[in-house]
Amino acid sequence: MKINIYAFLILAAIGLAGCKKDYLNLQPTGTQNTTIFFKTPAQFTQAVNGAYAPLQGLYKGSFWAMGEMRSDNTSYEFDPYDRSGTNKEEIDEFREAGNNDMVGAFFEASYTGIGRCNAILSRLPAAKLNAAVADTIAGQASFLRAFNYFNMVRMFGQVPLVLNEVESVSDAFKVATKADINAVYAAIIADAQVAIAKLPVRYSGAANKGRVTKGTAETMLAEVYMTQKKFDLAIPLLRNIITSNAYSLNADYADNFDNTKENGPESIFEIQYIEGPNGLGSNFMDTFIPWDYYDSDVTGFEIANGAQNGWNIPTQDLVNAYEEGDSRRDASLIDFTSDEYGIDLPFIRKFQTTSAVQGVTGKNFPVYRYADVYLMLAECLNEQGFAGGGDAFKYLNLVRERAGLEHMSVGNADPALNVSGQDAFRAAIAHERQVELAFENHRWFDLLRTGKAAAVMTAHGAREKAEKKDSWTINPAAYTNIRLLFQYPANEAALEH
Numbered sequence: 001m002k003i004n005i006y007a008f009l010i011l012a013a014i015g016l017a018g019c020k021k022d023y024l025n026l027q028p029t030g031t032q033n034t035t036i037f038f039k040t041p042a043q044f045t046q047a048v049n050g051a052y053a054p055l056q057g058l059y060k061g062s063f064w065a066m067g068e069m070r071s072d073n074t075s076y077e078f079d080p081y082d083r084s085g086t087n088k089e090e091i092d093e094f095r096e097a098g099n100n101d102m103v104g105a106f107f108e109a110s111y112t113g114i115g116r117c118n119a120i121l122s123r124l125p126a127a128k129l130n131a132a133v134a135d136t137i138a139g140q141a142s143f144l145r146a147f148n149y150f151n152m153v154r155m156f157g158q159v160p161l162v163l164n165e166v167e168s169v170s171d172a173f174k175v176a177t178k179a180d181i182n183a184v185y186a187a188i189i190a191d192a193q194v195a196i197a198k199l200p201v202r203y204s205g206a207a208n209k210g211r212v213t214k215g216t217a218e219t220m221l222a223e224v225y226m227t228q229k230k231f232d233l234a235i236p237l238l239r240n241i242i243t244s245n246a247y248s249l250n251a252d253y254a255d256n257f258d259n260t261k262e263n264g265p266e267s268i269f270e271i272q273y274i275e276g277p278n279g280l281g282s283n284f285m286d287t288f289i290p291w292d293y294y295d296s297d298v299t300g301f302e303i304a305n306g307a308q309n310g311w312n313i314p315t316q317d318l319v320n321a322y323e324e325g326d327s328r329r330d331a332s333l334i335d336f337t338s339d340e341y342g343i344d345l346p347f348i349r350k351f352q353t354t355s356a357v358q359g360v361t362g363k364n365f366p367v368y369r370y371a372d373v374y375l376m377l378a379e380c381l382n383e384q385g386f387a388g389g390g391d392a393f394k395y396l397n398l399v400r401e402r403a404g405l406e407h408m409s410v411g412n413a414d415p416a417l418n419v420s421g422q423d424a425f426r427a428a429i430a431h432e433r434q435v436e437l438a439f440e441n442h443r444w445f446d447l448l449r450t451g452k453a454a455a456v457m458t459a460h461g462a463r464e465k466a467e468k469k470d471s472w473t474i475n476p477a478a479y480t481n482i483r484l485l486f487q488y489p490a491n492e493a494a495l496e497h
Helices: 005-017 041-052 054-069 086-092 101-126 131-156 181-198 214-227 231-243 253-257 316-321 327-332 370-383 391-402 422-436 443-449 453-468
Strands: 074-076 267-271 311-314 333-338 343-348 365-369
Touching (some): 041 054, 041 101, 041 131, 054 074, 054 131, 054 443, 074 086, 101 131, 131 181, 131 214, 181 214, 214 267, 214 370, 253 327, 267 370, 311 343, 316 453, 370 422, 391 422, 443 453
Antiparallel strands (some): 074 311
């Protein structure tokens, strides 16, 4: 059996093999190649930057659909005038087939990043670099490889596990078709531990903005352990992040999404984008806005309707989840009404900004924020035993306090704020994570991790069908098969000889 990932590995091997025939032994003088590259700190830094790069396409291209629109947080605005975007609708409704281009793009971008990390980590030991520089390079590459695999194993389950640079065509065919899930998690944990040991707590200099740190790796590894129900192992990692004093909550929740305040005190890891026609911009503003919305005060220009707009639209389930007085609602959502089109729906404010050119804003995407650490720690402490809440309430209420909400506690006179036991605290954490981290690609993973995905999405699907039946025709197969894993991309699927 073989899979199409071999094609990627073979091409990489051919590109790296070099030319050994006498009549082809001249090194190109105008371009880099592997015989002269991977030698200096600047070259390794360039290679690491290249390992970050696939995350830009991944987050603006398909992650939001598979990590957020897959959940009960968002859906889509039906466009009766353009029916070319059905692949995205299929992801929302659990109808995607093996040829879904967004799922395939997620797979491809992830392995592009993994392959680049493998090349760096394979060639680093032979390079004569300063130990501190080598550690920083190794730490970043190890984190990025682990991060890509962590996303892949949660999305697809068993996936090919490639941990070495492919240097020949024959090497490409030695890769196992799909590795055992436990083996993938073992590799993720090992890489995360290397990253924690080698990465700095902070960097200096503008050129290092957005690079992963020790705290980034600790946050990811804590989430890995939580996914495995190893809450006792996650707790010390989360406490280390807090005691490092490297992060703090922004006083204003909305500052996390202000493009003039990116990489701020609450940011643990965010995907970096640069405005302009350089291929490095983000398109969230266009993608997450209704196709019939034209308010230039928000967007900076009129939106041309089409398949690129109207996605990741907040659901009524999410709108209803915000408590009265929660400042996060107005920072996260805009209510949109159109008498002309008979439309009344919200859309995402978090990623709206003015831009000189449509579709290429410099709006970053938050992956891990310090508020997430507080909520993760509160959840872990509760899972270790409620015992009256203790510190778990402290961390939960720090997040609520920033949102302008009253504290939850045991024996509170207000039934909505009274958390009397472990199950009630689980529900409180799930609610808080849903509204605090809305549209940041956490909700689907949270539902999977807590075992709630099938039940929540079945109930959500019934409400969606009832709500949408009068405004457009929803596919009869929508939400009838709540799959916990995405189908393996057809062009990557194993083929019988």
